[in-house]
Amino acid sequence: MNSSPLFLPLTLPNGSVLPNRLAKAAMEENMADAGQLPGAALHDLYRVWAQGGAGLILTGNVMIDGRALTGPGGVVLEAGTPLERFTEWASAARSGGAQVWMQINHPGRQVQISMGGTAWAPSSVALDLGKHSKLFVQPKAMSEAEIAETVDRFAATAQAAERAGFTGVQVHAAHGYLLSQFLSPLTNQRTDAWGGSLENRARFLLDVVRAVRARVAPGFAVAVKLNSADFQRGGFSENDAKQVIRWLNDEAVDLVELSGGSYESPAMQGRTADGRTLAREAYFLEFARELAAEARMPVMTTGGIVRRAVAERVLGEGVAVVGMATALAVAPDLPARWRAGEDAAAQSPQVDWKDQVMAALARMALVKRRLRTLRPGRNSAPAHSPFLTLVLDQLRTKRLTKRYRRWLGARTA
Numbered sequence: 001m002n003s004s005p006l007f008l009p010l011t012l013p014n015g016s017v018l019p020n021r022l023a024k025a026a027m028e029e030n031m032a033d034a035g036q037l038p039g040a041a042l043h044d045l046y047r048v049w050a051q052g053g054a055g056l057i058l059t060g061n062v063m064i065d066g067r068a069l070t071g072p073g074g075v076v077l078e079a080g081t082p083l084e085r086f087t088e089w090a091s092a093a094r095s096g097g098a099q100v101w102m103q104i105n106h107p108g109r110q111v112q113i114s115m116g117g118t119a120w121a122p123s124s125v126a127l128d129l130g131k132h133s134k135l136f137v138q139p140k141a142m143s144e145a146e147i148a149e150t151v152d153r154f155a156a157t158a159q160a161a162e163r164a165g166f167t168g169v170q171v172h173a174a175h176g177y178l179l180s181q182f183l184s185p186l187t188n189q190r191t192d193a194w195g196g197s198l199e200n201r202a203r204f205l206l207d208v209v210r211a212v213r214a215r216v217a218p219g220f221a222v223a224v225k226l227n228s229a230d231f232q233r234g235g236f237s238e239n240d241a242k243q244v245i246r247w248l249n250d251e252a253v254d255l256v257e258l259s260g261g262s263y264e265s266p267a268m269q270g271r272t273a274d275g276r277t278l279a280r281e282a283y284f285l286e287f288a289r290e291l292a293a294e295a296r297m298p299v300m301t302t303g304g305i306v307r308r309a310v311a312e313r314v315l316g317e318g319v320a321v322v323g324m325a326t327a328l329a330v331a332p333d334l335p336a337r338w339r340a341g342e343d344a345a346a347q348s349p350q351v352d353w354k355d356q357v358m359a360a361l362a363r364m365a366l367v368k369r370r371l372r373t374l375r376p377g378r379n380s381a382p383a384h385s386p387f388l389t390l391v392l393d394q395l396r397t398k399r400l401t402k403r404y405r406r407w408l409g410a411r412t413a
Contacts, residue, residue, distance in 0.1 A: 059089075228291060
């Protein structure tokens with residue numbers, strides 16, 4: 001029996017149990033089949049993770065509105081979407097005994113212009129990515145009716161996820177997506193009940209959490225992914241995060257995952273726009289330690305963790321669940337190997353280019369390429385050229401974008 005605290009079970013506030021404290025955190029797979037549905041490739045990928053030993057498996061972004069995707073290969077689940085493929089996905093992911101939660105999301109303004117579709121935001125504030133800003137749309141400030149529609153969409157997607165066999169959902173309110181945009185004073189410049197004070201800026205997130213909880217069974221987990229900070233001067237701060245957690249304490253939330261950053265300040269990849277230096281491993285542990293002290297629900301942190309000793313240190317700091325993303329793309333069986341006593345580690349792809357935006361895109365392309373090669377019984381990790389991988393990823397994205405735009409056009413015809 002492994003004596004590491006990583007392999008102790010965790011009872012959540014709703015009474016359900018995570019078999020251990022290691023989580024496969026969300027990564028955007030961009031692997032949907034035609035119709036923006038999960039298919040054999042995603043099913044096979046999640047069977048690999050199911051056998052890898054994590055106690056919790058979080059899916060990548062599942063979009064609540066087919067008109068707004070983070071990428072053209074994204075999965076969409078709305079009211080009325082056929083559930084057969086989602087049921088197969090949940091079954092594959094649960095086959096190793098882990099809890100499996102669907103991450104549900106709306107990108108807000110972080111939509112590429114090539115995609116078409118809808119880019120809603122709290123205010124009409126475009127992304128600032130320097131010379132790469134033109135790749136993203138100019139967003140439209142949401143009306144009261146559009147806010148209400150989006151709250152209902154989150155709840156409908158959660159209800160559908162439960163019907164399909166997932167054991168929970170994670171509401172994505174981090175990384176500069178729509179709910180995170182409402183939380184940040186940089187992107188939320190409204191003067192009505194949805195902007196101004198932090199209480200108003202957090203209203204959208206709290207309404208979504210309440211609507212989701214009202215639509216699912218008590219034993220179905222409802223989690224939130226929250227930035228510990230935006231890592232942009234004048235943005236959502238650590239003190240803001242503490243207060244939002246206090247408000248979430250009063251809701252039926254089963255876990256809060258702490259991350260950080262956005263497209264403009266990709267702290268989730270270890271880089272910030274405000275000049276702060278993050279640790280090389282367990283990026284957000286310093287923030288998570290302080291925020292966990294405010295939380296009555298379990299807290300999870302993700303960001304650069306690749307070694308068992310670091311994962312155990314995270315638990316020792318008062319964090320209940322250790323999330324790993326890229327590490328489990330490189331070594332999907334890392335939890336099982338740690339349980340067996342191995343001191344194994346996973347090395348994340350490194351791309352040291354001068355253009356930091358392009359370097360980030362290349363790192364993501366390498367991870368996505370790795371995800372597409374994972375199959376049951378085939379876990380070797382060959383080295384690939386970052387440049388060639390990025391080129392191939394761009395070509396693949398163009399093909400998927402054409403397919404998505406045809407699908408989107410057929411929906412609105």
